[in-house]
Amino acid sequence: MSEAVQAREVRFAGVRFRYPGGVEAVRGVSLSIGPGERVAIVGQNGAGKTTLVRHLNGIFRPTEGVVHVGGETTDGKTIAQLAAQVGYVFQNPDEQLFARSVRADVEFGPRNLGLPAAEIPERADEALAAVGLLAEADAHPHHLSLSERKRVALAGVLAMRTPVVVLDEPTTGQDARGVEMIAGIVERLAAEGRTVIAITHDMDFCAEHFERVIVMVDGEVQADGDPREVFRQAGVLERAAVEPPQLLRLAGHLGWTAAPLTVDEFLDAYAGGS
Numbered sequence: 001m002s003e004a005v006q007a008r009e010v011r012f013a014g015v016r017f018r019y020p021g022g023v024e025a026v027r028g029v030s031l032s033i034g035p036g037e038r039v040a041i042v043g044q045n046g047a048g049k050t051t052l053v054r055h056l057n058g059i060f061r062p063t064e065g066v067v068h069v070g071g072e073t074t075d076g077k078t079i080a081q082l083a084a085q086v087g088y089v090f091q092n093p094d095e096q097l098f099a100r101s102v103r104a105d106v107e108f109g110p111r112n113l114g115l116p117a118a119e120i121p122e123r124a125d126e127a128l129a130a131v132g133l134l135a136e137a138d139a140h141p142h143h144l145s146l147s148e149r150k151r152v153a154l155a156g157v158l159a160m161r162t163p164v165v166v167l168d169e170p171t172t173g174q175d176a177r178g179v180e181m182i183a184g185i186v187e188r189l190a191a192e193g194r195t196v197i198a199i200t201h202d203m204d205f206c207a208e209h210f211e212r213v214i215v216m217v218d219g220e221v222q223a224d225g226d227p228r229e230v231f232r233q234a235g236v237l238e239r240a241a242v243e244p245p246q247l248l249r250l251a252g253h254l255g256w257t258a259a260p261l262t263v264d265e266f267l268d269a270y271a272g273g274s
């Protein structure tokens with residue numbers, strides 16, 4: 001991936017969203033995420049995380065408020081136009097995958113962007129290699145496991161090389177190797193200058209790989225900032241049904257003042273007598 005990334009800011013301004021059935025799933029969210037940030041969105045089931053991020057690629061349009069991508073509102077943009085800016089990996093891959101082969105699925109996105117045909121197989125190969133599924137390129141997605149289908153869906157978005165990548169619960173159902181692979185992809189995307197927004201219930205993954213955490217409760221943002229600051233806010237975590245990452249809890253039990261987020265930070269604190 002050598003071409004320069006056109007970094008994009010995303011911004012929610014007073015966004016509310018009500019489902020046709022009546023549930024108001026997003027209740028006044030205002031925040032901006034700068035180019036190249038790694039942001040995790042956490043919160044209990046039904047907090048509105050998925051509903052919120054689906055505004056970024058136009059699947060949902062705000063009932064009230066405005067969503068901006070790259071300084072322009074999503075209002076007048078089609079899903080196809082937004083797809084060139086924001087890649088969204090669905091929480092449930094079966095809502096995303098539809099083709100008869102893994103390769104065809106991964107090639108669909110880049111093809112739809114109107115890229116030169118000669119470039120597409122190479123992009124698909126690279127994306128499939130990144131998720132460890134190059135050998136499955138000719139398989140039917142339905143013959144793969146759920147965790148593999150999730151990684152095919154991720155490959156489909158990687159192949160589009162969008163400036164903003166949104167991952168909806170990427171590590172759910174992945175074994176340790178899968179989690180490590182996804183963590184490596186998050187780090188690489190950020191190093192390339194892409195914005196990575198991930199919804200996750202895995203606080204250890206969140207603490208190790210994201211520089212900012214947004215906590216949602218009942219359709220509202222209740223905390224937003226550095227993981228060390230956010231994971232200190234016991235009341236918010238309680239309301240969001242979120243447990244702090246294991247290393248932070250352990251450091252707390254040991255009575256340390258240090259707040260390690262990664263194993264390396266933990267070992268440094270240990271060696272330094274915390």
Ligand SMILES: Nc1ncnc2c1ncn2[C@@H]1O[C@H](COP(=O)(O)OP(=O)(O)OP(=O)(O)O)[C@@H](O)[C@H]1O
Binds near residue numbers: 025043091
């Ligand atoms: N298609 C829909 N129609 C009506 N209500 C919906 C629909 N999808 C979600 N909701 C409701 O909107 C609220 C927010 O749901 P959403 O899926 O955004 O939450 P979430 O934070 O992503 O949860 P999870 O962690 O379980 O994925 C919930 O009350 C949910 O029941």
Ligand SMILES: [Mg+2]
Binds near residue numbers: 049050051091168
């Ligand atoms: Mg969700």
